[in-house]
């Protein structure tokens with residue numbers, strides 16, 4: 001029989017802070033408060049800074065916190081097919097972004 005492990009909320013907060021975060025606008029489903037939220041990937045429910053309930057949700061697509069590649073037209077969302085990566089706004093093939101990725 002598995003033994004339940006008690007983890008403090010402080011440990012959970014430290015673990016969440018250690019992960020790369022997503023940022024985006026969120027809204028509380030309880031009190032309708034909206035704020036710019038930051039949360040690790042995989043945490044769908046966000047703590048509302050107004051009412052403190054964990055009923056916040058991102059309301060638009062989120063982005064990772066790191067800098068993003070941007071097409072010359074200004075678009076920073078891309079489509080991928082078997083030929084490569086292209087901008088869905090202007091159709092330009094995207095290259096050069098792999099050289100910007102820091103290798104570990």
Ligand SMILES: [Zn+2]
Nearest residue numbers: 028031048051
């Ligand atoms: Zn709220």
Ligand SMILES: [Zn+2]
Nearest residue numbers: 071073087090
């Ligand atoms: Zn473009």
